[in-house]
Amino acid sequence: MNNKAAKLAYRPFGLVSGIVGGLVAGAIFKQVWRRVSDADDAPDALQAEYRWREVLLAAALQGAVYAVVKAAVDRGGAKAFERWTGEWPGN
Template sequence: MSSSKTVKLAYRPFGLISGMAGGLVAGAIFKQVWRRVSDKDDAPDALQSEYPWRELLLAAALQGAVYAVVKAAVDRGGAIAFERWTGEWPGD
């Protein structure tokens, strides 16, 4: 097994745990952002008929943006920490 494959395999559990933590953080951030941009505490769900399309799509776009930014930050931060601990970059 090559060094690159070994590093990627070693990073996998680390990446999984940091990804789960990032998801929790992203959810909390989205809830706070939604409370500031909407007069409702909870974002609309696609199956809730009382919300108009505009509000539903705005919530979905905002949630996607928050999750993407948090995922990128967590992935990069995790890779940097992994490299500091092992001396190997997990993505190459």
């Protein structure tokens, strides 16, 4: 399998793992937010009852969690794909 074919074959796998990763990241963020604040849900930018600091902190934390989970899922998925096919899906 050439690199172009590997990339094409990896697409459905990458799409599914991305969706699962997003769900996992959301669950992790929710648990982390509960531990760092007294609230069950993180503040939304359009909720007037929260201060700027709270909204921006929640957004930064959520972004960090999503980025770490995405990197872990992408890397793990690529390694699994390589084990199954012998080809690395990137590059």
